[in-house]
Amino acid sequence: MRKYRYFGALLDTQEKWLNKMASNGYKFIRVEKLLYEFEKCQPNSYVYKIDFVASKSKSKSEDYKSFLEGLGYKVFYKNINLNYSVGKIRVRPWAEKGGRVATNMGGTFNKELLIVEKKADGKPFELHTDLEDKISYAKTIRNSWLTLFALCIFIFALQFIDKPEISLGIIVALIIAILLLFPISLYQRQVIKYTNEKRTNE
The missing domain is CATH 1.20.58 (Methane Monooxygenase Hydroxylase; Chain G, domain 1)
Structure with missing residues (x-):
């Protein structure tokens, strides 16, 4: 099943929607700029979190994604922006060093979010606990x-x-x-x- 949505920077809204889909028996399997693709599953089998990683450099973002995958989570990059052109550069003065300039030519542009999937096991699911x-x-x-x-x-x-x-x-x-x-x-x-x-x- 395919759904077309644009949440922009509304992280909580996007997270609640994904978890509602999961509670109705739809597992998230693929994402593009506006597209969310799902497949049928047992209701309440998965839990989702959205993580904002636009402040990280490309290498730190990839390391963090690999770290989460090493914990057994499935992780997808997701855009905040709607941008279909090539060669764009975005300046992020609020980001950490290495992430202040983002490009879509091998950089972090349009990879501002991570969608993190965990199999529901009744245990709390938090990405930021400290x-x-x-x-x-x-x-x-x-x-x-x-x-x-x-x-x-x-x-x-x-x-x-x-x-x-x-x-x-x-x-x-x-x-x-x-x-x-x-x-x-x-x-x-x-x-x-x-x-x-x-x-x-x-």
């Missing part, structure tokens, strides 16, 4: 959204300075910036939560 790791992971995703927010504010400022009156460009940039505050606040709350837990445990 509090320090959870804090770092939440900060990385928060910072990616913050970068987009800063870009929108920059565009808003340029538009307003160039033409100090309300225009369509200013309205669009402002609306996008406001919408970006939601994921920023979501991951900031996670940072605060895990930081407080860490302090409590110290």
Whole structure:
């Protein structure tokens, strides 16, 4: 069975959808930019997690994927972007060294996510269990959204300075910036939560 979906950076939504499909008896077997392919299986046989790896360099991303596969998980790369052109370069100032420039010519462009599959065995399935790791992971995703927010504010400022009156460009940039505050606040709350837990445990 084939399904066509685009979740972008809505990691939790994508993860919940995959797990709902699994609970209804559909095992995930293949992915492309918009395509998710499934085969029939026993309901609730598999569990899925989405992991954000856009901040990693190509070698670290591949090492991490191999590490997860070594634990017995099945792992697929998945894109956040919708990009069908060749030779694109994306700058990620929030990423770790080695992952700040991504290309689709043997790089990490359009491989921003990992879909991780585990056979359901009743045991908890977490990819980030250490509090320090959870804090770092939440900060990385928060910072990616913050970068987009800063870009929108920059565009808003340029538009307003160039033409100090309300225009369509200013309205669009402002609306996008406001919408970006939601994921920023979501991951900031996670940072605060895990930081407080860490302090409590110290």
